[in-house]
Amino acid sequence: MLAERAVQPQHKMDMRTSTKALQILVADDHDIIRRGLKQLLTSRPGWEVCAEAKTGREAVKLAEQLKPDVVVMDISMPELNGLEASRQIHKLLPKAGILILTLHFSDQLVRDIVEVGARAYIMKSDADRDLVSAVEALANRRTFFTARAADMLLNGFSRPVVGAQPQAISRNRITPREREIVQLLAEGKSSKEVAVALGISVKTAETHRANIMKKLELHSVSELVRYAVKNQIIEA
Amino acid sequence: MHRVLIVDDHAFIRRGVQAILQSFPEWEVCGEADNGTDAIRLTETLKPEAIIMDISMPGLNGIETTREIRKKHPEVKIVLLTLHETAELVRSAFRAGAQGYLLKVDAEQELVRALNIVIADGSYISPKIDGEVAKSVVTEVTEFKPVHKN
Numbered sequence: 001m002l003a004e005r006a007v008q009p010q011h012k013m014d015m016r017t018s019t020k021a022l023q024i025l026v027a028d029d030h031d032i033i034r035r036g037l038k039q040l041l042t043s044r045p046g047w048e049v050c051a052e053a054k055t056g057r058e059a060v061k062l063a064e065q066l067k068p069d070v071v072v073m074d075i076s077m078p079e080l081n082g083l084e085a086s087r088q089i090h091k092l093l094p095k096a097g098i099l100i101l102t103l104h105f106s107d108q109l110v111r112d113i114v115e116v117g118a119r120a121y122i123m124k125s126d127a128d129r130d131l132v133s134a135v136e137a138l139a140n141r142r143t144f145f146t147a148r149a150a151d152m153l154l155n156g157f158s159r160p161v162v163g164a165q166p167q168a169i170s171r172n173r174i175t176p177r178e179r180e181i182v183q184l185l186a187e188g189k190s191s192k193e194v195a196v197a198l199g200i201s202v203k204t205a206e207t208h209r210a211n212i213m214k215k216l217e218l219h220s221v222s223e224l225v226r227y228a229v230k231n232q233i234i235e236a
Numbered sequence: 237m238h239r240v241l242i243v244d245d246h247a248f249i250r251r252g253v254q255a256i257l258q259s260f261p262e263w264e265v266c267g268e269a270d271n272g273t274d275a276i277r278l279t280e281t282l283k284p285e286a287i288i289m290d291i292s293m294p295g296l297n298g299i300e301t302t303r304e305i306r307k308k309h310p311e312v313k314i315v316l317l318t319l320h321e322t323a324e325l326v327r328s329a330f331r332a333g334a335q336g337y338l339l340k341v342d343a344e345q346e347l348v349r350a351l352n353i354v355i356a357d358g359s360y361i362s363p364k365i366d367g368e369v370a371k372s373v374v375t376e377v378t379e380f381k382p383v384h385k386n
Contacts, residue, residue, distance in 0.1 A: 031344035035255045036248030128247030
């Protein structure tokens with residue numbers, strides 16, 4: 001599937017010049033936000049919202065099925081957050097442009113966004129002004145970062161930030177798969193529910209859970225929830 | 237036909253609210269504001285019957301704006317639209333004079349229901365808010381009602 005996609009002609013430099021409409025997947029857990037985003041996006045001729053997702057997991061599934069050109073993604077979503085969903089979509093569809101749309105700004109978030117493979121980041125407060133420009137940039141294989149993030153990327157991305165270091169280390173102690181499981185457990189799911197959500201056996205889910213608790217030196221679910229909130233895997 | 241003013245600092249939320257209301261001809265959007273100060277000014281000039289308003293906005297927030305508007309226009313019905321589910325915020329909203337508390341997560345299904353209830357002089361609290369909290373807030377407001385009336 002991926003190889004076939006690579007030779008399709010619409011993946012030239014400027015997708016707007018091809019006859020096929022730009023296919024956009026919108027992922028946000030709020031219906032009203034998806035409605036608003038859809039209105040803003042489809043007001044542009046040649047842009048189509050091909051699907052909408054309410055969770056990160058749905059977004060990954062739909063992206064795999066529909067192979068959109070651009071994915072507009074919220075971060076805080078149930079089951080699988082937007083960062084982990086972006087990481088998986090980027091792996092499946094390296095050519096898709098991923099735009100992260102969020103209420104929050106932090107230096108760590110900018111690092112995470114770049115790390116998972118997203119190429120655009122805008123704030124919800126600037127969506128009116130920046131959304132169309134950001135999607136346009138992605139359609140043309142360029143990047144688009146909200147002004148504060150662009151400053152941060154230029155000034156200090158390669159330099160280690162003193163305060164952020166310990167957190168960065170603790171985040172890297174667990175794998176992306178384990179982070180996915182942390183989110184599900186922190187949302188109150190049992191090992192059995194985790195197993196169903198991820199299509200793995202209960203035993204594997206339990207092993208993952210034990211490994212996570214050991215690696216992170218956590219002793220209870222409430223400690224795990226605290227870890228998930230502190231590391232922005234879920235929202236408080 | 238009822239005239240409604242939409243107040244939210246996020247344009248895509250205003251668009252979303254408009255899109256929902258489009259399929260209900262009994263509701264007409266008479267204006268939009270992206271901050272509390274403009275909302276107060278537009279209430280004066282446009283005289284909406286109802287206002288759908290975000291709580292977190294830069295400058296005057298939705299609760300402060302509600303208080304200001306209700307001081308001058310006790311007849312205007314206000315539904316606050318928010319991401320937050322805390323009991324304290326629900327209480328502040330109703331004490332400031334709002335009649336409706338709608339969560340953004342329910343907006344698609346509940347927006348018109350909330351508007352219809354407040355326009356008929358009722359109180360609306362999102363079903364996701366704890367029932368006990370909702371009951372105590374509504375009771376408190378109903379007891380206060382004579383004070384608010386003219």
